[in-house]
Amino acid sequence: MMLISVFLAVGVKVIFHACGAKDDGSFMHCHDAENTVMYIGIGMAVLSLAGIFIKNKAVSVILSCLSAAAAVAAALIPQTIIKMCMMDTMRCHSVMRPVVIVTCAVFAVCAVMNIILNIRSKD
Amino acid sequence: MKSIAVKNIKGRPARSVILVVISMLLTFAIFGGTMVISSLDSGLSALENRLGADIMVVPFEATTQKKFDDIVLQNAPGYFYMDNARVQQVLEREGIAQASEQFFLASASASCCSVAVQIIGYDPETDFTITPWIKKSYSDSLGELDVVVGNDLNAFVGDTISFYGVDCKVAAKLDKTGTGFDTAVFTTKDTIKRLIQSSVDLGMNIFGKVDPENTVSCIMINAAAGFTPEEVVNDINLHVKNVKAIQSKELISGVSDSLGGVSGIIRVLICAVWILGVVILLLAFTMSVNERRKEFAVLRVAGAARSRLAGIVLGEALMICIIGSILGVLLGFAVILPFNGVIEQALGLPFLLPGAGRCAGYALASLLLCTLSGTLAAAVSALRISRIDTGVILRGDN
Numbered sequence: 001m002m003l004i005s006v007f008l009a010v011g012v013k014v015i016f017h018a019c020g021a022k023d024d025g026s027f028m029h030c031h032d033a034e035n036t037v038m039y040i041g042i043g044m045a046v047l048s049l050a051g052i053f054i055k056n057k058a059v060s061v062i063l064s065c066l067s068a069a070a071a072v073a074a075a076l077i078p079q080t081i082i083k084m085c086m087m088d089t090m091r092c093h094s095v096m097r098p099v100v101i102v103t104c105a106v107f108a109v110c111a112v113m114n115i116i117l118n119i120r121s122k123d
Numbered sequence: 124m125k126s127i128a129v130k131n132i133k134g135r136p137a138r139s140v141i142l143v144v145i146s147m148l149l150t151f152a153i154f155g156g157t158m159v160i161s162s163l164d165s166g167l168s169a170l171e172n173r174l175g176a177d178i179m180v181v182p183f184e185a186t187t188q189k190k191f192d193d194i195v196l197q198n199a200p201g202y203f204y205m206d207n208a209r210v211q212q213v214l215e216r217e218g219i220a221q222a223s224e225q226f227f228l229a230s231a232s233a234s235c236c237s238v239a240v241q242i243i244g245y246d247p248e249t250d251f252t253i254t255p256w257i258k259k260s261y262s263d264s265l266g267e268l269d270v271v272v273g274n275d276l277n278a279f280v281g282d283t284i285s286f287y288g289v290d291c292k293v294a295a296k297l298d299k300t301g302t303g304f305d306t307a308v309f310t311t312k313d314t315i316k317r318l319i320q321s322s323v324d325l326g327m328n329i330f331g332k333v334d335p336e337n338t339v340s341c342i343m344i345n346a347a348a349g350f351t352p353e354e355v356v357n358d359i360n361l362h363v364k365n366v367k368a369i370q371s372k373e374l375i376s377g378v379s380d381s382l383g384g385v386s387g388i389i390r391v392l393i394c395a396v397w398i399l400g401v402v403i404l405l406l407a408f409t410m411s412v413n414e415r416r417k418e419f420a421v422l423r424v425a426g427a428a429r430s431r432l433a434g435i436v437l438g439e440a441l442m443i444c445i446i447g448s449i450l451g452v453l454l455g456f457a458v459i460l461p462f463n464g465v466i467e468q469a470l471g472l473p474f475l476l477p478g479a480g481r482c483a484g485y486a487l488a489s490l491l492l493c494t495l496s497g498t499l500a501a502a503v504s505a506l507r508i509s510r511i512d513t514g515v516i517l518r519g520d521n
Contacts, residue, residue, distance in 0.1 A: 085277060089305075098462050098464075
C-alpha cells in the first residue's frame with residue numbers, strides 16, 4: 001500500500017501528469033486536480049507508513065478505513081469533483097484520470113483486504 | 124475427486140499460480156485483441172456514416188493544405204472557403220441528386236484550455252449528412268446561437284460556450300462515434316455565419332476580410348440515379364475551375380488501409396499468443412502429471428477407476444483455467460475501458476468501443492475459448508494417466 005500511494009503521489013506529477021501549461025504560462029483546470037491528487041497521495045502514504053509501525057489492531061483497522069476513504073476521494077477528484085479540460089482526448093482525460101482511478105481502485109482493494117485480515121486475526 | 128483436485132492446486136501454489144497467470148495472459152490477449160479489432164471496425168463504420176455523402180467538393184487551394192485530410196476526416200481545427208459563384212457552377216452540373224453546403228471555422232483557444240475546437244455549420248433545409256445523426260440526440264430544430272457538441276467535449280446540455288465573444292447555448296450532446304467528429308461543434312449556417320463575421324471583426328480569421336454571406340467551405344453531394352459518383356466527380360473536376368471534387372471512399376481509403384494493416388497484425392498476434400499459450404499449458408500439465416505418476420498409481424491401486432484419474436487431472440485444469448480466464452477478462456476490461464483514449468491516440472485511427480452487450484459477448488466467448496483450450500491441453504495428460512500401468516510405475520521401472 002505504501003508503494004502504491006507513493007506511486008500515486010509521485011506519478012501524478014511525473015509520469016501520468018495532467019495537461020501542460022498554456023502558451024501564456026498559465027495552467028488549465030486539470031492542474032488543480034493533479035495537485036489535489038498528489039496531496040491526497042501523500043496523505044495515503046503517511047497513513048500506510050503509520051500502519052506499518054502501529055501494531056494495535058483497532059488503530060490499524062481505523063487507519064486502513066481512512067486510507068480506503070482517501071483512495072475513493074482521490075479517484076473522484078479528476079472530473080467528478082474538479083472539472084477538467086475541454087476535450088476527452090486531452091491528456092488529463094485520456095491518461096491522468098484512468099491511471100488515478102485504476103491506482104486508487106487497487107489501493108482501496110488492498111486497504112479493504114487489510115481491514116478483513118486485521119479483523120480475522122486472533123491477536 | 125473434486126477435493127483431490129482442489130488439494131492438488133493448493134498443495135503446489137507456485138505451480139498453480141504460474142498456470143493461472145498463463146491462462147490469464149492467454150485470455151487477456153484474445154479478449155483485448157478482439158475488443159481492439161472490433162473498436163477499429165466500428166470506428167471505420169462510424170466514419171463512413173458520418174461522411175454520409177458520395178462526394179465532397181472543396182476549394183482547390185484547400186487540398187494543398189498540409190492538414191487537409193485531418194480537417195475533413197479527423198475534424199482537426201482548420202478552415203477554408205470558396206465563394207458562392209463556384210458553388211453555383213458546381214450545382215449546375217448534371218448527376219447531382221442531393222447537395223448541401225457546409226461551413227468550417229476553428230475556434231480560438233477556449234477560456235479553460237489551450238485547444239481550438241472545430242465548428243461545423245450546416246444548412247438544415249438541405250442537409251442530409253449531419254441532421255440524421257443529430258436527430259438521434261436532439262429532435263427539435265436548432266435555434267439561433269444553439270450548438271450541438273460532440274461526445275468528447277466537456278460541455279453539457281444547457282451550458283454556454285463562447286466563440287469569438289459570441290455566447291452559444293449547448294442544445295444537445297451527440298452519441299460517441301470514435302472519430303474526430305466527437306470533438307467538433309455543430310450549428311446552423313446562420314449561427315456559423317455570425318461566428319465567422321465575429322472572427323473577422325476581431326481580426327482573428329486567417330483569411331482576413333472574408334464575407335460570410337458569400338462563402339462556403341465545402342459541398343456534400345449525392346449522385347443521382349443513373350450516374351456513378353466517379354462520373355459526377357470527373358464532370359465537376361473537368362468543368363468547374365478552382366474546385367476539387369473527391370469521392371468519400373477515396374478520402375477514407377487511407378484510413379481503411381491503415382486499419383486493415385493494424386487489424387491484421389493484431390489477428391496474427393492473437394493467433395501466435397493463443398498457440399504459444401496452449402503449447403505452454405500442454406507442457407505444464409504434462410510435466411505436472413509426470414511428476415505425480417506414482418501418486419496416481421497409488422490411487423489406482425486403492426481402487427480409483429481410470430476415468431476418476433482422468434477426472435482429477437481435468438478438474439484441476441478446469442479450475443485453473445476458469446480462474447485464469449476470469450482474471451484475464453477483468454484485466455482486459457481494466458486496460459481497454461479506461462485507456463481507450465490512449466489506445467485511440469496511439470493508433471491514430473477511428474476507435475469506437477463496442478456496446479455493453481457486445482463487450483459481454485466477447486468476454487464470455489474469450490472465457491469459454493480459453494477454458495476449453497486449457498482443458499483440452501490437459502486432456503492429453505488425462506488420457507495418458509488413465510492408461511498407466513500401475514505395476515511398472517510402482518516398481519520404478521518407468
